Amino acid sequence: EVQLVESGGGLVKPGGSLRLSCAASGFTFGDVWMSWVRQGPGKGLEWVGRIKRKIDGVTTDYAAPVKARFIISRDDSKNTLYLQMNSLKIEDTAVYYCTTDSALDYFDNWGQGALVTVSS
Amino acid sequence: DIQMTQSPSSLSASVGDRVTITCRASQNILTYLNWYQQRPGKAPKLLIYTASTLESGVPSRFSGSGSGTDFTLTISSLQPEDFATYYCQQSYSSQQLTFGGGTKLEIK
Numbered sequence: 278e279v280q281l282v283e284s285g286g287g288l289v290k291p292g293g294s295l296r297l298s299c300a301a302s303g304f305t306f307g308d309v310w311m312s313w314v315r316q317g318p319g320k321g322l323e324w325v326g327r328i329k330r331k332i333d334g335v336t337t338d339y340a341a342p343v344k345a346r347f348i349i350s351r352d353d354s355k356n357t358l359y360l361q362m363n364s365l366k367i368e369d370t371a372v373y374y375c376t377t378d379s380a381l382d383y384f385d386n387w388g389q390g391a392l393v394t395v396s397s
Numbered sequence: 398d399i400q401m402t403q404s405p406s407s408l409s410a411s412v413g414d415r416v417t418i419t420c421r422a423s424q425n426i427l428t429y430l431n432w433y434q435q436r437p438g439k440a441p442k443l444l445i446y447t448a449s450t451l452e453s454g455v456p457s458r459f460s461g462s463g464s465g466t467d468f469t470l471t472i473s474s475l476q477p478e479d480f481a482t483y484y485c486q487q488s489y490s491s492q493q494l495t496f497g498g499g500t501k502l503e504i505k
Contacts, residue, residue: 312494314441322433322441322484324494338492341398374440381447382488383431387440 279303279386281375286391293365297391299358299375307331307353310378313360315371316390323371325349325360327378343369365395399423399490403483403497409505414475418500420468420485429489430468432461435499436481444483445470480504 285297299311310333313325326339328349337349348361358375373391376384400423410416420430428448433441443452445461448468458473472479485497 321499322435322486322496324486324496327494340493379446381429382491382494383443383446383486384433384441385443385446385452387442389440 279377281377281386281388283373283375283388283391286373286393288394288396289365290397291365291367291395293395294361294363295365295393296362297360297373297375297393299360299388301356301358301375301377304377306351306356310380310382311349311351311358312376312378312384313349313358314374314376314384314387315369316374317368317371320371325373327382328358362393365393367395369393370395398493399426399487399495401485401487401495401497403485403500405500406498407501407503409503410475411505412475412477416472416475416502418470418483418502420463420470420497422466422468422487422489425465426487426489428464429487430461430463431486431488432459432470433484433486434479434481435484436478441484475502477504 280302282300289295312327326349328337346364350359375388377386402421404419430448432445435441449461460471482499482501
């Protein structure tokens with residue numbers, strides 16, 4: 278059974294940093310693209326960014342609102358995905374979901390989400 | 398960016414009803430269109446990918462159709478567990494993936 282478990286969420290001040298982790302199990306992590314998707318309070322879904330697998334160059338893409346502030350990385354030896362969030366803004370407040378990302382860029386497995394609150 | 402517009406934004410229906418939700422893309426996305434269901438307090442769940450392919454384990458009362466800019470999600474006979482919010486998502490522009498605003502399906 279595929280499991281994705283996010284951790285590292287919490288309260289952070291504007292301008293601060295936070296790192297989320299996503300522990301994966303039940304599949305061969307290194308074979309899979311991974312994405313982060315977020316959902317602001319009472320809002321819809323917003324794709325944050327994606328990291329491809331090693332054989333595809335471990336390349337990353339980011340949504341415009343987070344580009345240059347967020348960094349996605351992966352450690353295939355630990356079956357773990359990361360989201361480093363820097364220069365956080367109030368509008369980054371959201372539940373952040375870790376997802377598997379098929380090569381056709383649909384999200385077929387989701388974690389339970391990690392809440393990030395940016396507030397002074 | 399490709400904009401995705403869903404209609405209606407909310408919908409009231411009864412158990413047993415046939416329901417259709419529409420998603421329109423701001424440009425041609427061929428069949429790179431996916432649908433998700435999100436129940437309150439839960440993570441989204443993939444229902445349909447590439448416009449019409451049913452994800453494994455999803456009941457056959459769900460179906461998707463369309464190509465180009467206009468797509469539909471149909472639920473043939475609503476069940477109590479189908480009352481949720483539904484999102485479309487385009488995967489044509491792989492460097493800028495975008496979702497529709499969502500359609501909240503409520504019990505009449």
